[in-house]
Amino acid sequence: MFDIGWSELLIIAAVAIIFVGPKDLPRMMRTIGRYVTKVRSMAREFQSSFEDLARETELDELRKEVTGLRDAATAPLKKLQQEIDKPVKIGGGGAGAAAAAAASEARAAEIAAGEPPETDEISPEMQEALREAKAVEAFGVSDPGRDDK
Incomplete structure (x- = not known):
């Protein structure tokens, strides 16, 4: 991610020991660990919300597609129902x-x-x-x- 090698990590550790001191170094590492954990959890939350948004978008598209297919499948039945519901004139022809x-x-x-x-x-x-x-x-x-x- 950051492309930090072992030599750079040793330099960072040496500078931290010099400026912070060996006594406060464990406390500083714990604080840094907490911040890294918070950043990782926020990144994980962002990624999961982004994936949920993508799923919802796909579901909406699927719902629209299913609705279109259902309407296309039931259209002939609706037309037939309308024909059946029309009033029939006696002697005027028609199905009934x-x-x-x-x-x-x-x-x-x-x-x-x-x-x-x-x-x-x-x-x-x-x-x-x-x-x-x-x-x-x-x-x-x-x-x-x-x-x-």
Whole structure:
């Protein structure tokens, strides 16, 4: 580190003995040892904090990469969920049009048979549509979009 050889160490020891004296030399060496220990511990702490910072930076990059991969993997599922959640018009096509039409026909058959439809699991919008269908039947029109005249 400092490239100090044995000859330089002997010169430093001789100068220390001359200026400090042999009596105070052990106390001075202990003090120097304490300072060296403090400097080494500070250097070790600095190095460990620097390594922690590097790890955190790598972890942040990894988190961003994982988030990007997760978003890319779930994007088709989100689009599918949006398609499923779209309202379906009966007769208007779409993935659930046939199922909705069959359910509507089953409810219409229940109404025609005089049985009250089960409204426990029907959404408020569907209940409103049933009320409108009853009102249309009361006027004698079978399909509100078609004129029977």
